[in-house]
Amino acid sequence: xxxxxxxxxxxxxxxxxxxxxxxxxxxxxxxxxxxxxxxxxxxxxxxxxxxxxxxxxxxxxxxxxxxxxxxxxxxxxxxxxxxxxxxxxxxxxxxxxxxxxxxxxxxxxxxxxxxxxxxxxxxxxxxxxxxxxxxxxxxxxxxxxxxxxxxxxxxxxxxxxxxxxxxxxxxxxxxxxxxxxxxxxxxxxxxxxxxxxxxxxxxxxxxxxxxxxxxxxxxxxxxxxxxxxxxxxxxxxxxxxxxxxxxxxxxxxxxxxxxxxxxxxxxxxxxxxxxxxxxxxxxxxxxxxxxxxxxxxxxxxxxxxxxxxxxxxxxxxxxxxxxxxxxxxxxxxxxxxxxxxxxxxxxxxxxxxxxxxxxxxxxxxxxxxxxxxxx
Ligand SMILES: Cc1cc2nc3c(=O)[nH]c(=O)nc-3n(C[C@H](O)[C@H](O)[C@H](O)COP(=O)(O)OP(=O)(O)OC[C@H]3O[C@@H](n4cnc5c(N)ncnc54)[C@H](O)[C@@H]3O)c2cc1C
Numbered sequence: 422x423x424x425x426x427x428x429x430x431x432x433x434x435x436x437x438x439x440x441x442x443x444x445x446x447x448x449x450x451x452x453x454x455x456x457x458x459x460x461x462x463x464x465x466x467x468x469x470x471x472x473x474x475x476x477x478x479x480x481x482x483x484x485x486x487x488x489x490x491x492x493x494x495x496x497x498x499x500x501x502x503x504x505x506x507x508x509x510x511x512x513x514x515x516x517x518x519x520x521x522x523x524x525x526x527x528x529x530x531x532x533x534x535x536x537x538x539x540x541x542x543x544x545x546x547x548x549x550x551x552x553x554x555x556x557x558x559x560x561x562x563x564x565x566x567x568x569x570x571x572x573x574x575x576x577x578x579x580x581x582x583x584x585x586x587x588x589x590x591x592x593x594x595x596x597x598x599x600x601x602x603x604x605x606x607x608x609x610x611x612x613x614x615x616x617x618x619x620x621x622x623x624x625x626x627x628x629x630x631x632x633x634x635x636x637x638x639x640x641x642x643x644x645x646x647x648x649x650x651x652x653x654x655x656x657x658x659x660x661x662x663x664x665x666x667x668x669x670x671x672x673x674x675x676x677x678x679x680x681x682x683x684x685x686x687x688x689x690x691x692x693x694x695x696x697x698x699x700x701x702x703x704x705x706x707x708x709x710x711x712x713x714x715x716x717x718x719x720x721x722x723x724x725x726x727x728x729x730x731x732x733x734x735x736x737x738x739x740x741x742x743x744x745x746x747x748x749x750x751x752x753x754x755x756x757x758x759x760x761x762x763x764x765x766x767x768x769x770x771x772x773x774x775x776x777x778x779x780x781x782x783x784x785x786x787x788x789x790x791x792x793x794x795x796x
Contacts, residue, residue, distance in 0.1 A: 426488070426492070429489070430486075430488055430489050430492060433485070433489045433492055433493055434489075434492040434493070434495075434496065436469065436493075437469070437471075437492070437493045437496035437497060438496050440465070440466075440469060440496075441496050441497060441499060441500035442500075444462060444465060445462060445497070445500030445501050445504060446500050448462065448501070449500055449501040449504075449765065449768070450765065450768070452501050452503050452504060452622075452623035453501075453503060453622050453623060453768050453772075454622075455622075455623065456615075456617070456622045456623065456625065457623065457625065458507060458540075458579065458581065458582045458623065458624075458625050459501070459503065459504050459507070459623050460582070462501075462504055463504070463507060463508065463511075463537060463540075464537045466497065466504070466508045466537070467511075467535075467536055467537025467538075468537075470482075470483050471493060471497075471508055471512055472508070472511050472512045472516070472534065472535045472536070472537060473512075473535040474489065474490050474493065474512060475487070475490055475512060475513065475658075476516075476520055476535065480520050480528075480531070481531075481532050481535050482535065486720075486724040487658060487661060487720040487721075487723045487724050488717055488720045488721055488724060490512075490662070490665075490720075491661065491662065491664075491665040491716060491717060491720045492665075492717075494509060494662055494665035494666060494669065495665050495668050495669040495672065495713075496669065497509075497669065498665070498666045498667075498668075498669025498670050498673075499669040499670070499672045499673045499676075500669075500673075501623065502620070502621050502624075502666060502669065502670045502769075502772035502773070502775065502776075503621045503622060503623030503624040503772070504623060504624075505666055505669060506578060506621050506624035506666065506775065506779075507578065507579050507623070507624050507625075509662050509666065510541070510542065510543070510578045510579055510624075511534060511537070511540065511541060511579070513655065513658065513659060513662060514543040514587075514655070514659060515534070515540075515541030515542050515543055515579070515583075515585075515586075515587065516531055516534050516535070516541055517654075517655050518587050518600055518602075518642045518643075518651060519531040519534070519541070519585075519587070519602065519642070521642075521643075521651065521654070522600070522642040522643040522651065523602060523642060524639045526639065527602050527639070527640075527642075530584070530585050530602075530604070534585075539584040539585060540579050540582050540583050540584050540585075541579065541583060541584065541585050541586065541587070542577045542578055542579040542580050542583040542585075542586050542587075543577070543578075543586065543587050543588075544559075544574035544577050544580075544586050544587065544588040544589065544603075544629055545557070545574075545589045546574060546575055546576045546577075547559060547572070547573060547574055547575060548573060548575050552781070552782060552785050554589065554598065554649070555598070557572075557589060557590070557591060557598065558572060558573075558591070559571065559572025559573070559574065559588065559589070559590040559591065559631065560572060560590055560591050560592065560593075561590045561591070561592050561599060561601060561636070561641075562592075562593070563592055563593065563594060563645075566637070566638060567635065567636050567637045567638045567640070568592075568601065568635075568636045568638075568640070568641065569633055569634065569635055569636070570588065570590060570601060570603065570609075570631045570633075570634040570636055571631055571632065571633055571634070572588075572590060572630075572631050573628065573629070573630050573631070574588065574628065574629045574630075574631075575616070575627075575628045575629075576616065576626050577626060577627055577628070577629050578624055578625075578626050579624075579625065580612060580625070580626060580627040580628075580629050581612060581615050581625045581626075581627045582625065583605050583612075584604065584605055584606075585602065585603065585604045585605060586602075586603045586605060586610075586629065587600055587601070587602060587603070587642065588600070588601045588602075588603050588631070589648055589652075592645055592646070594645065594646075595645050595646030596646060597645075597646035597647060597648060597649055597650070598646070598648035598649055599641060599642075599643075599644075599645050599646055599647070599648045600641075600642040600643060600648040600651060600652075601636055601640050601641055601642065602636075602640045602641075602642055603631070603634065603636065603640065607634050607635070607636075608634070608635070609631060609632040609633050609634035609635070610629070610630075610631060610632075610634055611629070611630040611631075611632060612627055612628075612629055613627055613628030613629060613630055614627060614628060615627045616628070619771050619774060620768075620771035620772040620773070620774050620775050621772050621775045624775075656730075656733070657719075657723060657729050657730055657732075657733035658723060658733075659780050660733040660734055660736065660737035660780045660781065660786075661716060661719050661720050661723060661729075661733045661736055661737070662780075663737050663740075663741065663776060663779050663780035664712065664715075664716040664719070664733075664736040664737045664739075664740035664741065665716055665720075665740075666775075666776055666779075667712065667737075667740035667741040667743070667744035667773070667776040668709070668712055668713050668716060668740055668744065670744055670748065670769050670772055670773050670776070671705075671708075671709055671712070671740075671743060671744040671747040671748065671773070672709065673765065673769055674744075674747050674748045674751035674752075674766060674769040674770075674773075675705050675706070675709055675747055675751060677751065677755070677764075677765060677766055677769075678702075678705075678750070678751035678754040678755060678766070679693075679702065681754060681755050681758070682698055682702070682754055692754070698754060701750050701753070701754060704750070705746075705747045705750055705751070708743040708746060708747060709743065709747060711739070711743075712736075712739055712740040712743045712744075713740075715732075715735065715736050715739060715740070716736040716740055718732065718736075719732040719733050719735070719736040730793065731790060731793045734781070734786045734789055734790050734793075735790060737780050737781065737786060738783055738786040738787065738790070740776070741773075741776035741777050741780075741783065742777070742783060744773045744776050745773050745774065745776070745777060748766070748769045748770040748773045749770065751766055751769070752766050752767070752769075752770050
């Protein structure tokens with residue numbers, strides 16, 4: 422792949438590649454099996470300044486471009502999609518609103534989050550509101566000196582270990598949704614049960630309950646009712662990042678399958694020599710390279726501040742669908758070994774399903790891509 426990366430981008434890619442090869446790959450199986458937040462590796466990713474990559478130097482970040490961020494994300498998810506999922510949550514959705522809209526107190530949390538000392542999550546989804554965010558029922562009652570937050574959230578990534586959450590809720594006085602900062606130590610915040618799931622098992626998720634949680638006025642992030650407007654500011658980046666997650670897991674599946682096909686012998690020759698197997702590899706390669714190039718293209722549009730809503734949706738839709746096809750094809754190449762717990766392919770296959778959901782389902786993306794065409 423050559424997307425005319427700058428020297429700095431190549432260095433970042435190499436740094437994360439080396440880190441993943443050295444530290445993540447040996448632990449990837451255990452991260453999946455333990456179903457626990459990968460705390461030690463999370464902190465080591467923090468030491469690589471990953472959490473601050475997208476924030477200005479004045480805020481304590483390193484102000485890297487999105488292409489560089491994607492290159493790092495691809496490497497992390499090549500190693501472990503669980504680890505990459507919690508790290509991208511920390512570096513983007515969990516912290517963006519704190520930096521953009523928080524006061525001095527909240528920025529204190531943000532600064533610690535950039536170092537991996539505090540862990541954050543975002544609470545949008547509810548049991549009865551997934552794709553349809555306007556269906557949420559969590560409510561903030563407005564007081565003279567703050568708010569009382571009540572409601573239930575679910576699928577909160579990093580929720581079981583989170584120190585703070587950004588929460589989307591309704592109020593009586595506005596049509597739109599509002600965003601609140603909620604430290605998890607506050608009275609009335611109850612971290613519910615961990616959701617056991619098919620894939621990304623080390624990216625722990627849970628339900629969270631807010632039982633009459635008293636919030637001071639400064640915990641409203643931005644203006645009342647403007648929550649979705651703020652969310653829109655990072656939506657394209659979330660989608661581009663999810664495309665990068667997809668490419669990482671697809672790369673892992675592709676590389677494992679290639680190595681296997683070049684070693685496994687049947688009928689007196691390595692199975693790579695069979696035309697039916699070769700065809701699978703050329704199809705996978707075309708998908709992988711196309712997804713990678715298109716995603717970096719969408720990221721580069723974002724870096725240049727050019728319109729990228731449509732491109733980010735295309736990147737996410739294409740890359741996540743390809744990742745699932747590639748994991749499926751790779752698994753067929755390993756046949757019975759693709760089915761065995763001792764091999765990583767079954768994990769890639771399970772983990773890749775997540776990329777079809779996070780950042781908007783394929784159906785929602787298709788609807789929105791078509792909607793853009795009508796304009
Ligand atoms: C591992 C994991 C981690 C997550 N982490 C977080 C998190 O940290 N914070 C958070 O807030 N949420 C999180 N989520 C939730 C995720 O954002 C939602 O699952 C996602 O928005 C989809 O919602 P849903 O699952 O309720 O599906 P639904 O919205 O109920 O959709 C069900 C099906 O109906 C289809 N559908 C829905 N509406 C339409 C339509 N208008 N037209 C056509 N088809 C439609 C969907 O495409 C899908 O196939 C996570 C989910 C997973 C799996």
